Amino acid sequence: MTSTTSVHEQTALVGAPQPFLRLLEFDCDDTDQHLDSIGHIRDGRLTGIIVRRVYDAEFMASVTVRLERHDPPFLKTPFPKKFRSWFYGHNLNLMDTDPKSYFRHAGAFHDQMDELFPAERGINQHLMRVLSRLDGGRRYCAAPGPEVGQNYMLTTFRGHAEGGYIPAHCDNEQSVRPAYEHLNTLVSDHMYSVVLMIGAADDGGDLEIFDHRIEPSEASDDQSSNTGANAGKIDLSQLSSAKIPLRPGDLIVVDSGRYLHHVTPIQGPKTRWVACSFMAHSLDRNAVYCWG
Numbered sequence: 001m002t003s004t005t006s007v008h009e010q011t012a013l014v015g016a017p018q019p020f021l022r023l024l025e026f027d028c029d030d031t032d033q034h035l036d037s038i039g040h041i042r043d044g045r046l047t048g049i050i051v052r053r054v055y056d057a058e059f060m061a062s063v064t065v066r067l068e069r070h071d072p073p074f075l076k077t078p079f080p081k082k083f084r085s086w087f088y089g090h091n092l093n094l095m096d097t098d099p100k101s102y103f104r105h106a107g108a109f110h111d112q113m114d115e116l117f118p119a120e121r122g123i124n125q126h127l128m129r130v131l132s133r134l135d136g137g138r139r140y141c142a143a144p145g146p147e148v149g150q151n152y153m154l155t156t157f158r159g160h161a162e163g164g165y166i167p168a169h170c171d172n173e174q175s176v177r178p179a180y181e182h183l184n185t186l187v188s189d190h191m192y193s194v195v196l197m198i199g200a201a202d203d204g205g206d207l208e209i210f211d212h213r214i215e216p217s218e219a220s221d222d223q224s225s226n227t228g229a230n231a232g233k234i235d236l237s238q239l240s241s242a243k244i245p246l247r248p249g250d251l252i253v254v255d256s257g258r259y260l261h262h263v264t265p266i267q268g269p270k271t272r273w274v275a276c277s278f279m280a281h282s283l284d285r286n287a288v289y290c291w292g
């Protein structure tokens with residue numbers, strides 16, 4: 001594996017009042033200059049990587065139009081009601097005790113996802129290729145399910161309506177939930193995530209990251225909530241934070257497993273649309289498995 005990233009030369013330390021978040025930002029055309037950067041997220045030297053113009057903004061606008069009219073007719077599942085948000089596809093955190101129907105829906109979801117993008121430009125092709133290149137060529141793919149031929153949903157599309165938000169949490173809190181029982185046998189306990197901005201809100205809807213970490217070994221969850229209630233007890237006003245500015249077509253790979261984060265309330269009538277996948281390296285370290 002060739003190292004081409006000098007972390008401290010090319011990154012910015014951001015956050016206020018105290019800078020804490022080490023961020024690398026570059027254009028998608030320059031991906032080949034950062035071939036080991038996702039490894040730096042795993043080893044803690046980087047917190048986030050913004051890749052600009054993974055898709056062009058006009059194409060993202062056309063995808064937004066189709067998502068707005070629910071075309072293709074993805075399975076639609078809700079966030080908890082107060083979040084004023086929904087998924088196209090099925091978020092693994094909210095999977096109840098019916099894995100059979102989850103995996104049945106996953107096949108249809110992947111077909112519809114491919115139909116939303118031109119051939120070879122889809123999330124499972126172009127976006128996964130970009131991530132693979134940023135990770136020394138490791139294969140990025142949907143996590144395999146418990147039975148032959150089954151796959152977890154590679155991502156979900158998330159719509160956040162006016163007033164919608166996601167409360168503060170660390171993604172590592174998710175891994176102790178029953179829905180992760182099988183996945184935990186395949187992957188490392190440190191997950192991170194990728195967010196592709198498809199359609200931004202008029203205002204608000206910012207991903208904001210806080211200077212507070214929960215290590216994988218410290219993860220626990222309050223089962224009365226789907227939102228990381230432990231993290232919800234933390235006084236955010238006492239923490240430094242950084243808002244991540246994403247434009248349609250940009251993606252961020254972020255250490256959302258360790259770092260506390262939330263999505264600020266959407267302001268204005270325009271729905272915020274993103275595709276969001278969680279990921280972790282397989283236990284043999286040769287692949288990175290993704291799920292929505």
Ligand SMILES: [Fe+2]
Nearest residue numbers: 169170171256
């Ligand atoms: Fe998260």
